[in-house]
Amino acid sequence: xxxxxxxxxxxxxxxxxxxxxxxxxxxxxxxxxxxxxxxxxxxxxxxxxxxxxxxxxxxxxxxxxxxxxxxxxxxxxxxxxxxxxxxxxxxxxxxxxxxxxxxxxxxxxxxxxxxxxxxxxxxxxxxxxxxxxxxxxxxxxxxxxxxxxxxxxxxxxxxxxxxxxxxxxxxxxxxxxxxxxxxxxxxxxxxxxxxxxxxxxxxxxxxxxxxxxxxxxxxxxxxxxxxxxxxxxxxxxxxxxxxxxxxxxxxxxxxxxxxxxxxxxxxxxxxxxxxxxxxxxxxxxxxxxxxxxxxxxxxxxxxxxxxxxxxxxxxxxxxxxxxxxxxxxxxxxxxxxxxxxxxxxxxxxxxxxxxxxxxxxxxxxxxxxxxxxxxxxxxxxxxxxxxxxxxxxxxxxxxxxxxxxxxxxxxxxxxxxxxxxxxxxxxxxxxxxxxxxxxxxxxxxxxxxxxxxxxxxxxxxxxxxxxxxxxxxxxxxxxxxxxxxxxxxxxx
Amino acid sequence: xxxxxxxxxxxxxxxxxxxxxxxxxxxxxxxxxxxxxxxxxxxxxxxxxxxxxxxxxxxxxxxxxxxxxxxxxxxxxxxxxxxxx
Numbered sequence: 001x002x003x004x005x006x007x008x009x010x011x012x013x014x015x016x017x018x019x020x021x022x023x024x025x026x027x028x029x030x031x032x033x034x035x036x037x038x039x040x041x042x043x044x045x046x047x048x049x050x051x052x053x054x055x056x057x058x059x060x061x062x063x064x065x066x067x068x069x070x071x072x073x074x075x076x077x078x079x080x081x082x083x084x085x086x087x088x089x090x091x092x093x094x095x096x097x098x099x100x101x102x103x104x105x106x107x108x109x110x111x112x113x114x115x116x117x118x119x120x121x122x123x124x125x126x127x128x129x130x131x132x133x134x135x136x137x138x139x140x141x142x143x144x145x146x147x148x149x150x151x152x153x154x155x156x157x158x159x160x161x162x163x164x165x166x167x168x169x170x171x172x173x174x175x176x177x178x179x180x181x182x183x184x185x186x187x188x189x190x191x192x193x194x195x196x197x198x199x200x201x202x203x204x205x206x207x208x209x210x211x212x213x214x215x216x217x218x219x220x221x222x223x224x225x226x227x228x229x230x231x232x233x234x235x236x237x238x239x240x241x242x243x244x245x246x247x248x249x250x251x252x253x254x255x256x257x258x259x260x261x262x263x264x265x266x267x268x269x270x271x272x273x274x275x276x277x278x279x280x281x282x283x284x285x286x287x288x289x290x291x292x293x294x295x296x297x298x299x300x301x302x303x304x305x306x307x308x309x310x311x312x313x314x315x316x317x318x319x320x321x322x323x324x325x326x327x328x329x330x331x332x333x334x335x336x337x338x339x340x341x342x343x344x345x346x347x348x349x350x351x352x353x354x355x356x357x358x359x360x361x362x363x364x365x366x367x368x369x370x371x372x373x374x375x376x377x378x379x380x381x382x383x384x385x386x387x388x389x390x391x392x393x394x395x396x397x398x399x400x401x402x403x404x405x406x407x408x409x410x411x412x413x414x415x416x417x418x419x420x421x422x423x424x425x426x427x428x429x430x431x432x433x434x435x436x437x438x439x440x441x442x443x444x445x446x447x448x449x450x451x452x453x454x455x456x457x458x459x460x461x462x463x464x465x466x467x468x469x470x471x472x473x474x475x476x477x478x479x480x481x482x483x484x485x486x487x488x489x490x491x492x
Numbered sequence: 493x494x495x496x497x498x499x500x501x502x503x504x505x506x507x508x509x510x511x512x513x514x515x516x517x518x519x520x521x522x523x524x525x526x527x528x529x530x531x532x533x534x535x536x537x538x539x540x541x542x543x544x545x546x547x548x549x550x551x552x553x554x555x556x557x558x559x560x561x562x563x564x565x566x567x568x569x570x571x572x573x574x575x576x577x
Contacts, residue, residue, distance in 0.1 A: 073535040074522075077513070081539050085509045085546035092550075092558060103566055213530035220527075227533040228522045237516045244513065267561055271554050278550065282543030289536065490561045491495045 006325035013193075013329050014170060017186055021174025024182040032366040035179035036348045037108055037263045042184060044272040047264045050184040051273060052280050053191035053337035054256050055087075058145035061198070061288050061334055066308035068292025071234050072226030075292065078235040080285040083248035088277035090252035094407075095261040096270055097414045097487060102262040104486055110258050110410075111353040117413045119479050120421035126428045127406075128353045131255045132346060134403055137396035139342045139377070140384035143167060146335030147385060153312045153328045164385045167332070168378045171340040176371050180263060183340045190333035195284065197330045201315065201323065202287045208318035209298055218297045226293055242452035250403035253410065255349060256341040343381070347373035398439045401454035405431040408461040412469075414487075417480050423469030431461040498557045505549050512542065 033039050042050065068075040098113050107113045110131060115124025143164050150163035158166065174182040209215040225231045251257055264270050288311075295302075295310035299317060302310060315327040351370045355361050361369060384392055395402075409427050412419035437443045438453035448456050521534050528537040 073533050076536055077539045077542075081542060082510070082513045084539065084543050085513070085549060086506075088546070088550055089506060089553070092553060096558065100561060100565060103561070213527075216527055216531040216533070224523075227535060229519045229535050230522065237514075240516070241514055244510070266566075267558070271558060275547065275550050275554065278543045278546035282540060282546075286536070286540065290531075486565065490559055490565060491557075 003321055003325075005322055009322070009325050009329065013332070016189060017170060018173055020185045020189060021178050021182050024174060024178025024185055028178050028181050030364050030367045032108075032352070032363045034181075035367045035370060036344070036352070037259070038180040038184060040102070040263050041265045042260070042263045042269065043265055044269045046184050046188060047260065047269050048273045048276065048280075049191040050187040050260050050341070051091075051257060052277070053187035053194075053334075054254075054260065054341040055251055055281075055338075056191075056194070056284060056334055057142055057338045058149055058331065058335045060284060061194075061311055061331060062145060062149055062308050064285060064288045065292035065295070065311045066305075068289045069296045069302065069307040069310045071232040072223075072228070072296075073289065073293055074229035074232055074235045076285060076289040077229070078240055078243060079247065080281055082244045083251070084278045084281050086244075086248045087251045087281065088274040090249060090407075091261060091270060091274045091277070094252045094410050094414065095258075095274075096267065098258065099262055099264060099267070099270060100486060100490060101483065105482075108259065108262060109349055109352055110253075110255060111349070113262075114410065114413050114424070117483050118419075118421040118424050118475070119482075120424070123421050123424050123428075124353065126425060128349055130402065130406060130428060130432060132349060134395070134399040135255060135342060135346055136377075136380070137384075137392045138399045139339065139346065139381050140388075140392050141396040141399075142335065142339050142342065143381050143385040144388060146331065146339065149312070149331045149335065150328065152309055153316075153324060153331065161386060164382055167335055167339060168343075168382050171336050171343060172374065172378055175340045175344050176374055179367070179370065180260075180344060183337075183344055184260075184263075186340065187337050190337045194330045194333040194337075195280070197326050197333075198284060198287045201311075201319075201327060201330065202290060204319055204323060205291060205294065205314050209294060215294050215297065219293065222297055226296060238450055239452065242455045245404055245454045245458050246400050246452065249407050250400045253403040253406050256338075256345040259345055259348065260341070339381075343374055343377055344370075346377050347371075394439070398435060398453070401435055401439075401452075401457065402432060404454055405435060405457045405461045408458065408465050412465045414483075416469075417484055418469055418474055419465060420469045420472055420475050422472040423465045423467075426468040427461045427465035430464050431457040434460055495557065502553050502557045505553060509546065509549055512545070 028034055029039075064075065064079055067079065071078070098107070101107055101113055101116070105116060107116055111124035111127040114127055115121060146167045147160050147163035150167065151158055151160045154163075174186055178185070206212050206215065219226050229235060252261075261270065264273075291311050291314060292307075295307075295314050299310060299313050302313075312324075312327060315323050347370045350373050351361065351366050355369060406428060409424045412427070413424065434443075435453055435457045438448060438457070518538070519535075525534040527533055532540065
């Protein structure tokens with residue numbers, strides 16, 4: 001049973017979110033720029049926390065801990081190792097140049113940035129379709145993951161369907177009225193909350209298990225394989241290498257991350273984010289890794305998906321009920337901070353990049369449509385979470401890979417003057433088709449040469465962009481000047 | 493130093509970080525090296541160090557190849573002015 005103190009903590013958490021929503025709504029102006037981009041005025045702490053909180057999903061504390069439970073300390077380097085460096089690096093590589101273009105031309109989304117660079121409505125449309133195609137299933141899976149965690153932690157007191165409703169409902173309470181500002185302010189609150197509480201939970205679990213040294217000695221004695229990366233088939237070198245092309249480089253392609261970078265106030269803000277991001281990623285995944293590995297000796301015998309419950313189980317078995325509530329708050333904060341940003345971004349993409357193809361949408365109308373679409377996408381995500389359609393779950397399984405293979409076109413657009421719209425279109429379509437053929441097992445496994453499909457698909461994207469661009473006419477001088485004269489002005 | 497040279501140096505840093513992440517030849521140290529601070533095996537401690545290195549690498553990249561834009565660039569898009577409360 002949840003104690004009155006626990007109920008009080010939960011109520012306080014929800015009230016703070018609602019107050020932030022109300023206050024954010026009073027400040028937010030009914031303009032496209034302000035509602036969707038907070039008038040490009042996010043400072044260092046705001047941009048850091050919103051990127052970080054949007055990046056961290058239920059996987060961090062649930063899935064990653066479960067994976068660490070199974071493969072040991074090697075899970076840390078496998079899942080987050082390369083991301084620690086390359087994710088903030090892509091904020092420089094892609095983010096800064098896109099931010100400059102946004103400042104100069106008012107671009108607010110990837111379809112606008114890359115459609116603008118290539119001067120092509122088709123490129124913009126392909127970006128829009130692919131981003132929605134991968135983001136929507138990922139959103140549904142995020143809701144499913146969060147709802148399962150919430151119903152598990154409350155031992156069914158809050159059933160799965162109600163959990164999904166609560167998660168989506170609370171997100172809408174502040175996102176509908178306050179737009180980007182609402183999600184950013186709540187990200188600052190929720191991000192700080194889960195960073196601090198996760199550390200407290202780690203220390204409390206360590207103390208309950210006899211201390212950091214004692215629990216590690218138990219692992220060394222009873223399951224030394226947890227220390228040796230070479231003993232796990234799942235993180236074998238070929239998988240380790242291939243995985244470098246999945247999660248880590250996909251982050252900048254997530255539309256919710258990309259849009260937030262465009263909302264930064266200054267270049268200095270982005271620099272600070274890139275500088276401190278490695279430490280924050282290493283910190284939160286380090287906690288999750290330790291909890292997962294410790295769980296393998298404290299609560300042995302969990303198989304398969306059962307291992308994903310290791311953090312809730314550790315809290316329940318070794319800590320007091322109040323800690324269970326705090327653990328629940330951590331999970332809610334992590335889940336909601338990514339779901340609200342995904343919801344706002346898909347509504348933004350449709351409002352800014354799809355509706356104008358059919359009718360003129362004024363700045364004020366964009367806010368109206370954005371709010372309507374938020375409700376529609378939230379309802380769709382809730383429905384998807386309830387019926388869990390196999391097709392949606394299949395797409396979500398390779399959504400990260402799908403995002404990753406769009407990166408070569410983004411890099412080509414920002415760095416290679418010879419890249420053109422034909423190359424970009426081909427490099428968006430062909431690797432996506434190949435990825436589907438591999439994941440849906442239409443093509444035999446050996447055609448990937450034992451790599452994960454994302455690696456050959458990434459190479460296909462690079463080759464297609466280069467070959468098709470070189471075989472077709474170069475972009476016009478004016479078109480190139482629009483992008484590269486700006487970069488010349490800044491970088492030379 | 494031209495930006496091209498600086499950017500090549502940035503790419504070298506990226507390549508070095510990639511090699512350090514995929515340093516499979518170091519995996520045998522997982523069994524040889526004792527626990528750091530009593531609770532961190534090599535496989536874990538390596539990435540704590542890697543995070544600090546990534547911090548340093550990003551600092552170097554920022555110093556080398558991340559120039560501040562001029563006011564001209566920043567002021568060229570004025571944003572929307574039709575404000576309605």
